[in-house]
Amino acid sequence: MAYTLSTLCARLGLAEPALGPGTLIRHLSFDSRRIVDAPATLFFALSGQRDGHDYLDEAHLAGIRNFVVKKGHPRPELAESTILEHEDPLGALQSIAAYHRDHLTFPVLGITGSNGKTVVKEWLFHLLSEKYTVGRSPKSYNSQIGLPLSVWQLNPDLDLALIEAGISTKNEMSRLAVIARPQLGLFTGIGAAHDEGFADLREKIREKLKLFEGAEMLVYPFDQEVLRDEILQWAQGQSVHLLGWSKRGEGDLNIHTEESTNGTYIDVGDLRLEIPFKDAASIDNACSCLSFLIARNEDLNPFMEAFKTLPEIEMRLQLMNGHNNSRILNDAYSADLSSLEIALQFLKKQAGNRNRSVILSSLQEEGRDSETTWNTLRQLLNAYAVNKIYLVGKAYFEKRPDFGIPAVYYESTRQMLAQIDPHTFRDEMVLVKGRRDFAFEKIVRVLEAQVHETVLEIDLNALERNFLYFKNQVKAGTKIMPMVKAQGYGSGSLEIARQLQTAGADYLGVAYTDEGIELRRNGISLPIMVMNARRDSLAECVDYALEPVVYDFDFLHFLKDTLDRNGLPSASIHLEFDTGMHRLGFQQNELEPLLAELAADGRFKVASVFSHLAAADEKEHDAYTLKQIETFGVIRESFLKQSVQTPLFHILNTAGILRFSSFAFDMVRLGIGLYGIEASADMPGILHPVASLKAKISQIRALDAGETVGYSRKGQVQEKSRVAVISIGYADGFRRSLSNGRGAVWINGKLAPTLGNVCMDMVMVDVSAISCKEGDAVEIFGLNLPIEELARRAETIPYEIITGISSRVNRVYFRE
Missing domain, CATH: 3.90.190.20 (Mur ligase, C-terminal domain)
Known part of the structure; x- marks a missing residue:
């Protein structure tokens, strides 16, 4: 949902801006490092640990042209920009979020408490998403900044939203309550967290209860006596239905728990369900979720399986x-x-x-x-x-x-x-x-014991910067489909997908159905195209709202049979045409009978039509590339003339975006370039490397001239030498073809060539000219030794290097 800048100014009591009053605002931001769609973003200069006014230049450089700043605060000149001066930029952010809340008609569940808020929210999302379209706060966005941003990102077509609210001192919850306005409430429990901000425990409870002023329903743990007393007293002035759950048999809803082989049984009346956890915190969180479903008068039977698969939420323990x-x-x-x-x-x-x-x-x-x-x-x-x-x-x-x-x-x-x-x-x-x-x-x-000293570090800041760079290479409105196949090019598909969903990707592409299912099970809601869906996975593909690529009539007929056998009403598909790659795809002359068959069947929504460029990265084949694009353009025109459907059309890959951006059509597919690996020699040094593979020196030993190193005595030193043993081998992804000096690693500012054959778990390098010691870090590829150089030495391509990193290598994700 978007609002004009003029509308938001009216909300804030400010004069209509002279510049761009009709600009549509879709995003609110306070962090200049995390800009997704600059022209449609309103930037708030907030004062906290950092003063947002110090980053106005950086936000402007990122493309922001609409700003809310504190009235009278010194600021730089921001050319061609609308500057909205306000007494309280944080209050302005909250007011705009509250205005958006005015336009939402679905029920909102507000969740507060000292512990378990995020877990309960994520578990309710897991349980309810099978039946409803549910929105929720990202992670633990529950603060004075996080909650308004959570409300702002809610789409008006949801069935239900789950909003988490947290406070650390008095008078904070009143501001959040005006924004969230939950009709439904859930109090997870009370503890000592943030006690220092309140006179006593009862004052903290009363402050938290302000979230539920005007709510129709409140679920809470009846067995917490102080909390129960305060809620009962508060409710005397409220028209609210209370449901207190109890494990002592004293509440409005009485619950019995019993340890099972795989976790814990939870009994309510004649119903027994099971969760895969045994610890007290998880049991209480599951009881809160169950009680909320009962308070909503939900039929519990459809949720039984979902309780068994409650996910382990990455928290502090x-x-x-x-x-x-x-x-x-x-x-x-x-x-x-x-x-x-x-x-x-x-x-x-x-x-x-x-x-x-x-x-x-x-x-x-x-x-x-x-x-x-x-x-x-x-x-x-x-x-x-x-x-x-x-x-x-x-x-x-x-x-x-x-x-x-x-x-x-x-x-x-x-x-x-x-x-x-x-x-x-x-x-x-x-x-x-x-x-x-x-x-x-x-x-x-x-x-902590270090199990494996080799790690693949993933820089999420770099990933996002690369994404935005490619987004800016094509005309506004062009959709972006990042490819997260092959475990996100070795970087971890789920973590990468989460980052891209936040960054503003429009589609995701995976190779196989199971990759898409994994993303869906972990909360990825973007449309997902499956490039190579196996025939025996097509029913699951449709069940999980994944969109398979159809590349010939035989596959189309099998998909039709799958819909018939499984009683599936429809499917979204992508049509692939062969314009010169000569791998998969319909031929150009098959378009007319294909469209006739799709129209006669009526069950298929064509989400996109696409083709693959064979050599977009190589100048000597530019004529061939342009011929492919021309052929695809003809297919597009013919399709739109003969069909009532209006799918997206796309042919450009990473190299195509860099070298043929004027032919972006409706969408582009972003692959290896997203991960900071140059897909074209035309533009070196522009992208930010995302992955760095690092190991450690396990041992250093001195060898005399003539001695040999490693298996088969393949590495012989010609003079007295120092040899370092590095904690990486071909089982980790350091290829055996890099043996005997063909490969090298980066240690303390210098290249160290390999000695002897690469072993399964280690490799030896010559450090005679390098000052180093055991335990020092070793860069296999990264900022100092680019992956392109390692691939050249291994006589392969960067794709093969990055996707060949073993699963036993720990992936570590970081963000500045």
């Missing part, structure tokens, strides 16, 4: 390997008694026969009454049979409280890091639980 057969339970981002008990429950379940140790920072409750807090902590440690505790914080260090078990005290995280030996933990389960300000992630890094 992580289980990882430590040294000496120890396991590390990472919860290094919060520390309050409520979440500590949940973590201790999980610790107890996971520990088995291992001893249990806890590394704990100062608790959030300590500021009010440390003695009471420590007494409760003592009870928890005893109840969950913790064997030893490591306490980090000034009060612990100075007062040395006794918790009835062996304890070690540190004044700060820095002191613990300086003194602790990670190898002292042996056959233990170690919970690391700390407030964010203690930076316990540094402790986790020390304790």
Whole structure:
């Protein structure tokens, strides 16, 4: 949905702009690094940890021409731009989001609480999406900025929206409630998180309840007594239906839980469902979801299977390997008694026969009454049979409280890091639980065992910049279909798809049906074209709203039979024509009978018509490329004359976008260039490398002249040399053809050539002229050693290198 700039000015009480009052605004932004569609974006200069006014030039350079700034604040000259001065840019952002909310007619579920908001939201999305078109807040967008952006991105044609709201101090929820205005409410529970922003727990509950002023329904955990008392008192002045769920048999809805082989059974009346989790937090979150469905009077039977497949949401609690057969339970981002008990429950379940140790920072409750807090902590440690505790914080260090078990005290995280030996933990389960300000992630890094030192680092900033670069190469309105086949060219299709969906892609392309299903199961809603759908997967393809490519009559007939056999009413398809690639595709002279057959059947929506360019990256074949484009243009004209359907037409790949952008038609397919790999020699150095493959030096040894290295003694040194053993081999994707000096790696600013044959798990390189030591980082390809150079040495193409990176190589995603 879009609004004219003039309309938004009226909403803010500002005069109509002189420049571009009819400009349609589709996007609101406050981050100059994350601009998707600059001409249709309104940029807000917000003041926080960073002052948005300092980034106005950068936003302008990115193409933004419409700005909301603080009245009277110094700012640069922004040529050909509309500058809207407002007393409160954040308030302006919230007001515009509230205006959009005025135009939404579907019900909104507001979700708040101290813990579990994001998980409950994501699980409800998982459960309800099978039946309804559901919108939701991205990730944990629940703040004064995140919530209005969440509301703004809601489409008016949804059946239901799930909006998460979080606060850290008084008077914040009132502003969010005006924007969200939920008719339905869900309170996940109350704990000590952000206690410092409120006088007491009851005040915090009352503040959170402001989200539900005017709501018709509120679901909450009845067994939390203080929360229940405050909700019952609040409801006396509200016309609201309350549903309090209880595991004690005392609520409006009584739930019984029982551990099962694969997780937990949840019983309500005569109905039993199962979830694939056993920890207390997940059980409570599932009970909240179930209670909401019951409050909505949903028939639960269709949701039974979906409960069994509730996904593991990537949250703060992580289980990882430590040294000496120890396991590390990472919860290094919060520390309050409520979440500590949940973590201790999980610790107890996971520990088995291992001893249990806890590394704990100062608790959030300590500021009010440390003695009471420590007494409760003592009870928890005893109840969950913790064997030893490591306490980090000034009060612990100075007062040395006794918790009835062996304890070690540190004044700060820095002191613990300086003194602790990670190898002292042996056959233990170690919970690391700390407030964010203690930076316990540094402790986790020390304790975690490094299973494989080779990693593929994926720069999501670079991916987005490349996407926007190609988007700007074609005329406005041209749709972009990034290809995420072959695990996103080796970079991880799901993570890449999520990033592209956020960045503004219009379509996604995959090779096989199972790749598309994986994306759908993980919340990717963009249209997805399947290039090579297997015939036995076509029913699933249609079930998951995937769109197969049809390239000959035989395949079309099989698809028709599939619809008949499975009672499927229709399917969206893409038609491929062969204009010179001579791989797959209908011939030009088959267009007329093809259109006649499609029209007679009536069940197929032609989403797009496309062809492949055979040599768009090579100048010597430009005449051939132009002939292909000409042929495709004729096919397009004939199609539109003979058919009532108006599909998208596309022929350009990455090289085609760079070299033949005037022939973009309706859409372009973006492949290898998205990942920062040059598809044409015409434009070197423009793209940003997305993937960097890195390893470590495992060992360095000295060899005398004449000695040999590796299998079959293929590598012989001619003089006294230093040889480094690197933690990567052909099983990781470092090709054996790079043996004996044909390959090289980058170490501390210099190239180190390979010595001997590449082994399965390692490779040896000559570091005689390089200052380095064991443990130093090694770049296999990246910023210093481009993947194109590695491919040249291996006598192959970058496509083969990047897609050949083994699944055992850990993918690490980062964003500045």
